[in-house]
Amino acid sequence: MKLSMVPVSLFGDIVAGKISIAEWGAHAQSRGMDGYDISIMFIPNHTATLINRLKGESQAAGIAIQPLMVCCYPDFTNPSKMERERQIDYLKRDLALVSNFGFQCIRITAGQNHPGLSIEEGAKLCTDCFARVTDTAAKYGVTLVFENHSKPGAWPLIDFSFNPEAFLAVVEKMEGLPIGVNFDTANAVACGANARELLESVIHKVWTVHLNDTATVGAWTPVSLGKGLVDFDAVFEVLARHRFDGWVCIEEASGQGWQGIDAAIAFARQHVKA
Numbered sequence: 001m002k003l004s005m006v007p008v009s010l011f012g013d014i015v016a017g018k019i020s021i022a023e024w025g026a027h028a029q030s031r032g033m034d035g036y037d038i039s040i041m042f043i044p045n046h047t048a049t050l051i052n053r054l055k056g057e058s059q060a061a062g063i064a065i066q067p068l069m070v071c072c073y074p075d076f077t078n079p080s081k082m083e084r085e086r087q088i089d090y091l092k093r094d095l096a097l098v099s100n101f102g103f104q105c106i107r108i109t110a111g112q113n114h115p116g117l118s119i120e121e122g123a124k125l126c127t128d129c130f131a132r133v134t135d136t137a138a139k140y141g142v143t144l145v146f147e148n149h150s151k152p153g154a155w156p157l158i159d160f161s162f163n164p165e166a167f168l169a170v171v172e173k174m175e176g177l178p179i180g181v182n183f184d185t186a187n188a189v190a191c192g193a194n195a196r197e198l199l200e201s202v203i204h205k206v207w208t209v210h211l212n213d214t215a216t217v218g219a220w221t222p223v224s225l226g227k228g229l230v231d232f233d234a235v236f237e238v239l240a241r242h243r244f245d246g247w248v249c250i251e252e253a254s255g256q257g258w259q260g261i262d263a264a265i266a267f268a269r270q271h272v273k274a
Helices: 008-015 021-030 048-060 081-099 119-140 164-173 185-190 195-205 232-241 257-268
Strands: 002-006 035-039 066-071 105-108 143-147 179-184 206-211 247-251
Touching: 002 066, 002 257, 008 021, 008 035, 008 257, 021 035, 021 048, 035 247, 066 247, 081 105, 081 119, 105 119, 105 179, 105 206, 119 143, 119 164, 143 206, 164 195, 179 185, 179 195, 185 195, 185 206, 195 206, 195 232, 206 232, 247 257
Parallel strands: 002 035, 002 247, 035 066, 066 105, 105 143, 143 179, 179 206, 206 247
Antiparallel strands: none
16 A cells, blocks of 8 residues: 545645645655645646646655645536536546646545435436546546545535445446545544445445544544544455555645644554555
């Protein structure tokens, strides 16, 4: 297994330009990480000026580790057909953009839990959209991974797939698609499911893991890794038994800045050896 991280605790400062993507990548590298992750919100446009600046900053920082995963937030369960078309086009643009920086994966979501949406309808809407972006992902050499997500700051509603039944329905319908699962350990607990059983049920499709913790059930309440309700020993027992050898991506959201990031890396290294 290899280790990467998305620095949720730094999102505000990175989006505001107080911390650069290069600074984040260089810090991850200095702490012995194998890769680093970002949010699509860190790259506000696809102009040549911005792309060249970001590439130049990373080169100047001497970053040699893998740019791994970009978290994106498509709303493929939107009841409006026109809006779903927009969301498809937005994601295709994101695939082209992040491939320019060498990122290997894009984390995709099903969409919001729009009022009146049944599990069957929502699973069909989002997987129909998934199918329409796979050719673009293949063209740009980017892997798509779908997450049992909760709620990003980018949305007013929770994720459709926060309901474990909905999550499993989506995984079943995308069975024939070249899309994996990004299994989030905290959301598996926060949604009220048995995390071990939920992981076992989708392990054949798990390509990446979000190592994340929660202080509550019913909603994801960020907390330092190992300080919440997730049984990480059980998670890694399942991964080891199934010989999982993919990327483990820490989702560090404790709100403790660089100190929280370093503490999360130290915790994760108890399970993912350098």
